Amino acid sequence: MKKNQMILGVIVLAALIGLGIYGQHQHPFDFHAFAEQFKQADWRHICIGVVCIYLGYLFRAVRWALLLRPNKKVPLFSLLGTQVIGFTGVALIGRVADLTRPYLVAKKTGLTVSTQIAVYIVERLFDAGAMALIFSSVILLAPAGALPHPEIFKKFGFWGLAGTVAGALFLAAIRLAGGVVASFFEKTIGVLSKKLAQAIGEKIRSFRTGLDTLRTPTDFLLTLGLSLGMWALITIAYLETVRAFSAPQLASITLPQGMVLLASSGVASIIQLPIVGWFTQIGLVAGVLVKLFGVAPESATACAATLLGVTFLSVVPVGLIWAQFEHISLRKVAVESEHAGAEVKEAQVEEPA
Numbered sequence: 001m002k003k004n005q006m007i008l009g010v011i012v013l014a015a016l017i018g019l020g021i022y023g024q025h026q027h028p029f030d031f032h033a034f035a036e037q038f039k040q041a042d043w044r045h046i047c048i049g050v051v052c053i054y055l056g057y058l059f060r061a062v063r064w065a066l067l068l069r070p071n072k073k074v075p076l077f078s079l080l081g082t083q084v085i086g087f088t089g090v091a092l093i094g095r096v097a098d099l100t101r102p103y104l105v106a107k108k109t110g111l112t113v114s115t116q117i118a119v120y121i122v123e124r125l126f127d128a129g130a131m132a133l134i135f136s137s138v139i140l141l142a143p144a145g146a147l148p149h150p151e152i153f154k155k156f157g158f159w160g161l162a163g164t165v166a167g168a169l170f171l172a173a174i175r176l177a178g179g180v181v182a183s184f185f186e187k188t189i190g191v192l193s194k195k196l197a198q199a200i201g202e203k204i205r206s207f208r209t210g211l212d213t214l215r216t217p218t219d220f221l222l223t224l225g226l227s228l229g230m231w232a233l234i235t236i237a238y239l240e241t242v243r244a245f246s247a248p249q250l251a252s253i254t255l256p257q258g259m260v261l262l263a264s265s266g267v268a269s270i271i272q273l274p275i276v277g278w279f280t281q282i283g284l285v286a287g288v289l290v291k292l293f294g295v296a297p298e299s300a301t302a303c304a305a306t307l308l309g310v311t312f313l314s315v316v317p318v319g320l321i322w323a324q325f326e327h328i329s330l331r332k333v334a335v336e337s338e339h340a341g342a343e344v345k346e347a348q349v350e351e352p353a
Contacts, residue, residue: 029297029298029301030298031298033296033298033299034298034301034302036298037245037246037247037298037299037302037303038302038306040245040246041244041245041246041302041306042243042244043244044244045240045241045243045244046240046241046244046306046310048236048237048240049236049237049238049240049241049244049310049311050237050310050314052233052234052236052237052240053233053234053237053310053311053314053315054314054315054318055233056230056233056234056237057080057083057084057087057315058077058080059226059227059229059230059233060083060123060230061076061077061078061079061080061082061083062076062077062226063123063126063223063226063227063230064079064082064083064101064105064119064123065077065078065079066219066222066223066226067119067122067123067213067214067223068105068109068111068119068213069213069219070212070213070215071111071115071213072109072110072111074109078108079105079108081104081322081326082101082104082105082108083101084315084318084319084322085100085104085319085322085323085326085328085330085333086100086101086104087101087315087319088315088316088318088319088320088322088323088330089319089330089333089334091312091313091315091316091319092316092330093330093331093334096334096338097330097333097334097337099117099120099337099338099340099341100330100333100334100337101116101120102116102117102119102120102337103116103333103336103337103340103341104328104333104337105119106340113337113340113341113343113344114209114344115209117206117341117344118206118209118210118212118213119210119213120210121206121207121210122207122210122211122213122214122223125167125171125207125210126223126224126227127227127231128167129164129167129168129224129227130224130227130228130230130231131231131262131263131266132160132161132163132164133161133164133228134228134231134232134235134259135157135160135259135262135263136156136157136158136160136161136164137157137161138157138255138256138259139153139154139156139157139160139256139259140154140157140158140161142254142255142256146254146256146257147256147257147260148292148293149292153256153260171207171211174204174207174208174211175208175211175214178204178205178207178208178211179205179208181204182200182201182204182205182208183201185197185200185201185204186198186200186201202345234262234311235255235258235259235262237310237311238258238261238262238265238307238311239253239255239258241303241306241307241310241311242258242261242303242307244306245299245302245303245306247295247296247299247303249289249293249294249295250289250295250299250303253293257293260288260292261285261288261289261307264284264285264288265281265284265285265307265308265311267284268280268281268284268285269281269312278308278312278313281304281308281312282301282304282305282308283304285300285303285304285307285308286300286301286303286304287300289303289304
């Protein structure tokens with residue numbers, strides 16, 4: 001872990017401890033009631049949530065294999081281990097391990113790291129687009145009374161859908177004329193900042209390289225279908241996990257409310273620090289449950305912790321075992337993948353525009 005990340009982690013941890021002490025003083029937390037929530041939970045729902053998350057990893061493996069086809073054909077499920085081990089690394093080490101998956105795929109397939117980072121970029125774009133499309137559709141079609149402050153969420157839904165459409169059109173432009181688009185932004189933004197213009201140009205060219213994996217409309221539709229299917233599974237995992245708890249607001253959670261939780265969890269996971277990030281994610285999701293849906297703090301915290309366990313940490317035991325069989329050190333691979341990513345970035349900078 002880099003020094004600045006460690007410092008940030010210590011600061012966040014100290015802030016969390018301070019907030020916890022202040023909160024306990026202002027509104028004492030009933031730890032007995034908190035423990036009772038787990039005893040009263042219906043673990044069948046939680047198990048269904050875990051199964052959905054693992055099925056999502058299958059979807060990820062198939063999607064990556066399909067995106068590889070222009071460079072190399074591999075069996076559809078042959079990359080499942082790279083997905084499971086990669087996400088285990090992110091769960092335990094933090095976002096510094098984000099490039100573990102493309103690095104492991106490159107080693108497994110004999111392809112270059114740069115091509116797999118390009119695939120990773122495309123994968124992330126489809127993730128964002130699929131999640132935004134599902135979120136916006138559910139929120140905009142939500143019946144009256146399904147959400148608190150519906151006017152605010154409707155605006156989020158509208159702008160989310162508009163942003164998804166605009167992003168799709170922008171990516172289509174990059175796919176068809178990436179070099180021209182990159183040059184346009186470099187020239188226009190270069191008037192203000194040459195460094196920023198160069199960085200944006202590099203990103204656009206990276207996107208263009210990644211989008212080369214989508215050769216035909218069929219490739220696009222398959223990738224989109226897998227992305228939507230995977231996020232549908234994740235949504236079901238959220239709903240099933242929340243409905244496992246006995247609090248009335250949780251047991252009867254609706255699809256629109258589940259989408260709000262999923263979105264808040266996604267925001268919390270953007271800055272994922274080792275271990276500390278778990279508590280920030282639990283705190284944010286619990287806060288949403290308390291403030292928006294009127295759930296008691298003990299029930300909200302138990303539910304948020306279980307959501308983290310199901311959707312983010314449930315992969316860890318299998319990932320650690322799989323890594324042992326593959327003779328992979330997560331920490332070593334995380335460092336190597338970070339270095340490989342830096343080398344790819346330096347190579348892009350050295351390339352002529």
